[in-house]
Amino acid sequence: MYEPESKEDLYKYHKEEYKRNAELAxxxxxxxxxxWILIIPWLYFYIKAINHRSSYKALEKELSETPRLE
Structure with missing residues (x-):
């Protein structure tokens, strides 16, 4: 633990600590x-692909259940 000798030392210490924390932040x-810039587009296209695949499967199932006219 840092124990300053004077108020100026304490002020300098807190100023440096604040600067270090600001740089880290x-x-x-x-x-x-x-x-997030890298993840969000991938999430968007992944969700879009899942929705497309599920709607395609539903359409395929519906088409296989309907009788065909010959």
Missing amino acids: NKFNWISCCI
Whole structure:
């Protein structure tokens, strides 16, 4: 634990600690932003593909159940 000798030392310590925390938060924000930019389009297309596949299967089932005219 840091024990400052004067109020100026305490102020400098907290200022440096605040700066370190701000830099870490900034890095984390950039990393999480990049991850979301990469993940969201993949999620969108994956969900779209699942919906397309399920609707295609439903249509295929409906077509197989209906009698064909010959």
